[in-house]
Amino acid sequence: MNPRMAGRPFLINLPSEIIINILSRLSIRAIISCKCACKQLLDLLSTPEFATSHLSLSTPGLLINQSGASGNLSQIFEFEDAFELEHHNLHYNPVLKFDPNLSGCVSDASSWIWGSVNGLLCLQDYRSKLYDALYICNPITREYIALPWIDEIVEYPSIGEYGFGVSMTSGQYKVLRNVRRHSYDFEEGPCSSFKKYECLVHTVGTRSWRKIPDAPVGYSSISFSLFLNGNLHGFLQDFLYSTNSSIYCFDLEAESFKPFPPPPPSLDSPALGTLGILDDCLCFVDSSSQDADIIVIWVMKEYGVGKSWTKQFVIEEALGFAGLYCDSVYAMKVFKDGDILLNRNINSLFYFSSKTKTCHKLEVVIQDQNGCIEAITHNSSFLSLKSLDAENVTSF
Structure with missing residues (x-):
């Protein structure tokens, strides 16, 4: 129109x-x-x-967050999914650019996006002067709120990770915070053993965090940042102390953890993989094959049913794009023409061409070798933070 x-x-x-x-x-x-x-x-x-009407009819797009020496820049794209497009870069229509540094307390602050739900983002300024500076932001309405920061004394080296989602029953938006604290042994290294583990949850619109008991512990990863069907999902890897790897989910309504069916074969070995969402289905990207240039993508066709895991894609000739232990591959979207968009975490965006059976870097954004690239699927919306009864909604 x-x-x-x-x-x-x-x-x-x-x-x-x-x-x-x-x-x-x-x-x-x-x-x-x-x-x-x-x-x-x-x-x-x-x-x-x-x-509400727009959100019910909208489809996920792409949000790219780039950080480098000159600061941060986030861009939102809408997907153009059509068969007749001659070049893969034509799949992306630019919508908006914005600076995710909301704290303003340091000019070179870098932001990390921990989740996107109904057009809202959970951001962390990890170079901020405030410890754990967290924000909920809608880049379309240009609104944000600062979450209460946790007044605590950090006794040990800490690693914090977050998840963001909304309860399917109450409609409450919640942030999950996982922190591992380690002892410092000069002979064995700064993260030689666990000293303390904490899990907290915050409901947007309140001013407090609550402790969650009986949370699963994984040395290498405890991130529950993948939201689907009212649950936050995490792939726990424990390369240091055992060979166990497992999938858990956090029920945002009940505020409790429970194990989740893994793809076959069972993850009883230190598999290298990541969870993602393809076409509203949970997926698992296994890049731990003995052949370093092969990526296998499993898709759970029926949510929560272990027998529905299906080996959907096998991407060969992925040399140079497959992940390492600290640099994993995430599946993001399958286009109608069969091309698959993937993200090599903190390194590059690339796609697998169904026609040529080869992988290529995505050229829609400038990929700085010295910077970091974070990419997630994102539903842009006009949902106002004021509708969540949130305090101190600020415009930017």
């Missing part, structure tokens, strides 16, 4: 629910243009009813 037509009486005089239904089907950039057309549309597009 041409935004210049938006102010004409034949549209404005329609019932609001019909206008909302029509506008909810437009692209993000078109909706933003409509907001500038007239005050009536601006008011209508700012309502919770429109935000």
Whole structure:
């Protein structure tokens, strides 16, 4: 729809629910243009009813966060998924650029994105002067809130990881915080053994964190950052002390952990892999093959059912793109033409061409060899943080 037509009486005089239904089907950039057309549309597009309608019809896009010597830059893209596109880079339509450094307390702060849910991002400024500076942000509405920081004395070297999701029952948005504290042994190294392990959860709109008992412990990874079906999922790897690897999920409504069925064969060896989501299904990317240039992608066709794990893709000739123990591969999207978008964590974005059966770097963004690239799927939305009863909503 041409935004210049938006102010004409034949549209404005329609019932609001019909206008909302029509506008909810437009692209993000078109909706933003409509907001500038007239005050009536601006008011209508700012309502919770429109935000809910648009979110129900929207599809995931791509959010890329790049950090380097010059700071951070985040970009949002909408996917153009069509068979007739000649070049893979044409799959991506730019929507928005923004600076994820929300604290403003240091000019060179670097931000990490721990999750995206319904258009909201959980950000951490990990060079901030404030310990654990966490924010919930909507880059489309240009709103954010600062989560309460935890007043504590750090006695040991710490590694903190986070997850962000929403309860399917109560609709409450929650942040999960996992922290490993280690003893310092000059002979064995700074992270030679566990000293303390903590798991906390925060409900957005409150001003407190709560302790979660009986959390699973993994030396190499305890991140529960993958949200699906009301649960946060994590792949626990314990390369140092045992050969066990396992999948757990955290139920955001019950606020409890439970084991999750792994793909076959069972993860009773130190497999190298990552969890992801493809077409609303949980997937597991196994890049631990003895052949360093092979990546296997398993997909759970029926959520929570172990027998539904299916070996969906085998990507060969991936030399130079397959992951290492600290540099793993994440599956992000399968396009209609069969191309698969993948992310080699903190290193590069690349895709596997179904036609040539080869891997290529994604050229839609400049990939700085000295910088880091973080990429996640992201549903842009017009959901206002004020609707969550959150305190101190700030514009940026």
